[in-house]
Amino acid sequence: xxxxxxxxxxxxxxxxxxxxxxxxxxxxxxxxxxxxxxxxxxxxxxxxxxxxxxxxxxxxxxxxxxxxxxxxxxxxxxxxxxxxxxxxxxxxxxxxxxxxxxxxxxxxxxxxxxxxxxxxxxxxxxxxxxxxxxxxxxxxxxxxxxxxxxxxxxxxxxxxxxxxxxxxxxxxxxxxxxxxxxxxxxxxxxxxxxxxxxxxxxxxxxxxxxxxxxxxxxxxxxxxxxxxxxxxxxxxxxxxxxxxxxxxxxxxxxxxxxxxxxxxxxxxxxxxxxxxxxxxxxxxxxxxxxxxxxxxxxxxxxxxxxxxxxxxxxxxxxxxxxxxxxxxxxxxxxxxxxxxxxxxxxxxxxxxxxxxxxxxxxxxxxxxxxxxxxxxxxxxxxxx
Amino acid sequence: xxxxxxxxxxxxxxxxxxxxxxxxxxxxxxxxxxxxxxxxxxxxxxxxxxxxxxxxxxxxxxxxxxxxxxxxxxxxxxxxxxxxxxxxxxxxxxxxxxxxxxxxxxxxxxxxxxxxxxxxxxxxxxxxxxxxxxxxxxxxxxxxxxxxxxxxxxxxxxxxxxxxxxxxxxxxxxxxxxxxxxxxxxxxxxxxxxxxxxxxxxxxxxxxxxxxxxxxxxxxxxxxxxxxxxxxxxxxxxxxxxxxxxxxxxxxxxxxxxxxxxxxxxxxxxxxxxxxxxxxxxxxxxxxxxxxxxxxxxxxxxxxxxxxxxxxxxxxxxxxxxxxxxxxxxxxxxxxxxxxxxxxxxxxxxxxxxxxxxxxxxxxxxxxxxxxxxxxxxxxxxxx
Numbered sequence: 123x124x125x126x127x128x129x130x131x132x133x134x135x136x137x138x139x140x141x142x143x144x145x146x147x148x149x150x151x152x153x154x155x156x157x158x159x160x161x162x163x164x165x166x167x168x169x170x171x172x173x174x175x176x177x178x179x180x181x182x183x184x185x186x187x188x189x190x191x192x193x194x195x196x197x198x199x200x201x202x203x204x205x206x207x208x209x210x211x212x213x214x215x216x217x218x219x220x221x222x223x224x225x226x227x228x229x230x231x232x233x234x235x236x237x238x239x240x241x242x243x244x245x246x247x248x249x250x251x252x253x254x255x256x257x258x259x260x261x262x263x264x265x266x267x268x269x270x271x272x273x274x275x276x277x278x279x280x281x282x283x284x285x286x287x288x289x290x291x292x293x294x295x296x297x298x299x300x301x302x303x304x305x306x307x308x309x310x311x312x313x314x315x316x317x318x319x320x321x322x323x324x325x326x327x328x329x330x331x332x333x334x335x336x337x338x339x340x341x342x343x344x345x346x347x348x349x350x351x352x353x354x355x356x357x358x359x360x361x362x363x364x365x366x367x368x369x370x371x372x373x374x375x376x377x378x379x380x381x382x383x384x385x386x387x388x389x390x391x392x393x394x395x396x397x398x399x400x401x402x403x404x405x406x407x408x409x410x411x412x413x414x415x416x417x418x419x420x421x422x423x424x425x426x427x428x429x430x431x432x433x434x435x436x437x438x439x440x441x442x443x444x445x446x447x448x449x450x451x452x453x454x455x456x457x458x459x460x461x462x463x464x465x466x467x468x469x470x471x472x473x474x475x476x477x478x479x480x481x482x483x484x485x486x487x488x489x490x491x492x493x494x495x496x497x498x499x500x501x502x503x504x505x506x
Numbered sequence: 507x508x509x510x511x512x513x514x515x516x517x518x519x520x521x522x523x524x525x526x527x528x529x530x531x532x533x534x535x536x537x538x539x540x541x542x543x544x545x546x547x548x549x550x551x552x553x554x555x556x557x558x559x560x561x562x563x564x565x566x567x568x569x570x571x572x573x574x575x576x577x578x579x580x581x582x583x584x585x586x587x588x589x590x591x592x593x594x595x596x597x598x599x600x601x602x603x604x605x606x607x608x609x610x611x612x613x614x615x616x617x618x619x620x621x622x623x624x625x626x627x628x629x630x631x632x633x634x635x636x637x638x639x640x641x642x643x644x645x646x647x648x649x650x651x652x653x654x655x656x657x658x659x660x661x662x663x664x665x666x667x668x669x670x671x672x673x674x675x676x677x678x679x680x681x682x683x684x685x686x687x688x689x690x691x692x693x694x695x696x697x698x699x700x701x702x703x704x705x706x707x708x709x710x711x712x713x714x715x716x717x718x719x720x721x722x723x724x725x726x727x728x729x730x731x732x733x734x735x736x737x738x739x740x741x742x743x744x745x746x747x748x749x750x751x752x753x754x755x756x757x758x759x760x761x762x763x764x765x766x767x768x769x770x771x772x773x774x775x776x777x778x779x780x781x782x783x784x785x786x787x788x789x790x791x792x793x794x795x796x797x798x799x800x801x802x803x804x805x806x807x808x809x810x811x812x813x814x815x816x817x818x819x820x821x822x823x824x825x826x827x828x829x830x831x832x833x834x835x836x837x838x839x840x841x842x843x844x845x846x847x848x849x850x851x852x853x854x855x856x857x858x859x860x861x862x863x864x865x866x867x868x869x870x871x872x873x874x875x876x877x878x879x880x881x882x883x884x885x886x887x888x889x890x
Contacts, residue, residue: 123607168747176561176634183589183635183750186879190750196766198745199880200595203585205567211584214608215599222605223507224598224744250560251567360608361582366567366574382580495570496583 126220127346127505128354129339130158131465134233136334136453137303143175143184143235146335148191150458151231154337155192159349162193166225170201171212171232172457177247178236188231198225205251206406208232209336209460210361210489210498216340217359226345232461233335244331248456251492253367261369264328266493267407268320270374274409275322277375277424282322284427286313288408289326289450291436296447298477303332303453327408332453336462343505354471357484358391358501364494375424379497380417380488387486387499388419395419398441398501399482400470402463404490405448411435414488415443418499437480445470445478460489464500471504510604511730511889512738513723514542515849518617520718520837521687527559527568527619530719532575534842535615538721539576543733546577550609555586555596555616556841561631562620572615582609589635590790592616593720593844594745594873594882600724601743610729616845617719628715632840635876637751645753648712650877651791652704654758658793659706661759661808666706668811670697672792673710673834675820680831682861687716687837711792716837720846727889738855741868742775742885752877759808763881764801764872771870771883772803779803782885783866784854785825786847788874789832795819798872799827802883821864829854829862844873848884855888 132153134146147170155162170185185199204211209232219225236244249262256262275282290310296302308326316325346353362382365371371378388394395418403414415426420441429435435443446452446466449459467485469475487500516537518530531554539546554569569583588595593616603609620628633646640646659666674694680686692710700709730737746766749755755762772778779802787798799810804825813819819827830836830850833843851869853859871884 174560174566176558176631177566180634181638182558182561182587182631183637183876183879185587186589186635186747186750186876187637189747189880194747195749196746196762198598198767198882199588199747200599200745201587203566203587204583205570214582215584215602218599218602218606218608221607222602224602224605247560247566250564251570253567253571254565361584362580363570363573363578363583365579366570378580383582492567492570495567496573498582 123221125343125355126217127341127343128468129341129346129349130154131338131468132157133301133336133462133465134334135301136332136455138237139333143179143233144187144191146233146235146333147188147231150233150335150337151188151192151229154229154339158339160227160339165194165197165227165229167219167228168194168197168199169212169216169228169230171208171461172201172234173203173205173208174247178239204496205491206456207460207489207491207496207498208457210500212461213464213500214359214361214498217356220340220342226341228340229337230461231335231337232458234455234457235333236331236455237333241331255367263493264320266368267409268323271323271409274375280427283310284430285327285408286310287430288405288411289313292405292444292448292450295437295445295478296451299447299452302447302451303330304451323407329406329449329454332455334453334455334458336458336465338461338464352472353505354468354502355505356500357503358387358393360386360390361496361498363496366495368493375413377413377417377494379494380414383497383499384418387501391501393484393501397484398486399484400445400480401443401486402446402466403443403488405444405450406454410490418488442480445480463487463489467502471502507605509727509739510601511725511727512852513725513730513733514538515722515852516541517685517720517846517849518718519685520716520839522621523717527563527565527617528571528575530619530717531568531572531615531617534719534721535572535576535613538613538723542723544611544723549578549581549611549613551603551612552578552581552583553586553596553600553612553614555592555845556618557587557589557592558631562623588880589875590840591844591873591875591880591882592841594884596845597848597884598743598745598882601740604724604726610725612724613721614845615719615721616842618839618841619717620715620839621717625715639751647877648704650752651793652707655707655793658759664811667694668814669711669792670694671814672789672795673697676789676828676832676834679821679829679862680835683831683836686831686835687714688835707791713790713833713838716839718837718839718842720842720849722845722848736856737889738852738886739889740884741887742771742777744770744774745880745882747880748878750879759797761797761801761878763878764798767881767883768802771885775885777868777885781868782870783868784829784864785827785870786830786850787827787872789828789834790838794874802872826864829864847871847873851886855886
């Protein structure tokens, strides 16, 4: 089967933005067409990753509106929702559209507009993705994160500082990302003394609420070669669920969806964890970066914190993680985040990552829906 | 490329149902597993077609909840939204999952729970799929239908009764569908004297608001043959958008998305309109059945009404349309409708349609999002 290529990317400024969701999607969509050198008329499928424009703005049908806005009509459109991993699910859907032969050119645009709502309203929308048996008791995603973090730290004798160092590292990376919501460093003391949200986790252990959009252009490799000599291929991609009711999992420090989707993506690509040069992990909460590092085989179970302590996941370390700044500093517009992970890996593999550039031939993204309720892992490689 | 097969189907009772969306999805999902003889553990991808569970019930993440409810974890899940054509988009997504090799067994479940909300609340949610430039002026979907119907009748000198006869026919079919919301005939006089909704269209020109769910099981043909000798293949499928702002279309009686998606589906399957033995069209409003008949080549432009007048689209006619009862009498639970169209065609081709059975080797579904904003056309054939 022909390989699926990525030939263009874009992302808007992340943060607090004016306008509505369509402005953000159109901005990223048009920039991606421009980056790829593709005419809108040549787009066969236009996929929009978005969790909740209906709840956030009372507007649905945004994929059809976008088609007209960027002049892509009569392209086929679809909205992809996989909660906070809608972006990763969008990459998987776009991959399927190309690999199946349904489309020869798929533009994927992920986006969310959230900051016009209060933090309470936004977190209520997000909480609706969990099972009522849990959220009616108040056990929302930040609560799971706090409980898991406490368990992890005690069970594996990990210092509280190791979690804070994830935030410090990702903020240090975000300084070099002109699209990041927070382009400023934070020190260990600031993280450790920030207000408690879900003990032991504090404000700086959490990603912010964000507006933003990101886009990728996918096509068969043979089509890619008509446009450019330099492109990236998706060599492995898969997704998997874990129990939707989080408290029914056997071990709260193991995310089954991470493990399963990672194993399948490695198998499909013929790669193993040692081959990965750079990774974007879903650091909605600092503790999640540990769980993904372990689930994806970058560290033994219970030992991710040691790699962080040793600086191995920093930009000059053995395996740079979240060079983009991660959700923590770049921001987390739900439907955009998984696409933006893909944008960062694409730019790293293309040598277009500016001051964040690391040496990388093979990269990985892991996009987590809910508290690992569904996870998509994608492996990308510079074309040879 | 190997053909994509359908090996099982199910649908719940459509109408006013107790419980919440998950009950409906699980009921159809489990029944489809049973019908196909497939273990939940063998499902690779579980796709849920649903437009607005967040808006209708304040619940998102339903695809992940369903995976656990039917014991399909760790199957990969995704929610597919293409407004009122979410079901057709789900068939297309499921087709892509199989044709791309990403999945060897995809369970597609479409559903919507609406009747617990008032009619005003439900139509507000549906209206959110149109462009604000139109819906802020009150030009919602029923208004478009009324305006288009008036124009059609005057321009093509068609009698008002021809529209009413669509409702009469579809209700006559629904009598024989045990899952239909309305299993009762209506006569011409009842339709013509029902209350005006959007002149010249009256209450019986419109589909009802409905709770319900439907499901299909898709796999590669080689896998299908491990389960059964009798199955159906999807020989053609594609989707296309028209302008999202409806008043910008050149001719209100031509739905570009119907024409485009139909042409591509015919080309893919090597079929033409004459080959179609039975069709499910999206009769959300009676006028839409005319527009789809013409857009799909079953009638010349402006002449669909003549076929209806001549009874050619009745069960014993040349081309039976909406043998299921259509959206008009079976009901229209948004995310379920396109899947339920597929269920009807599957059952007709399998000879499992009971009192509704017609002679058919090749069938077609046309699922319309919004007012033709995006349309998916699917051609299915009995396996040979």
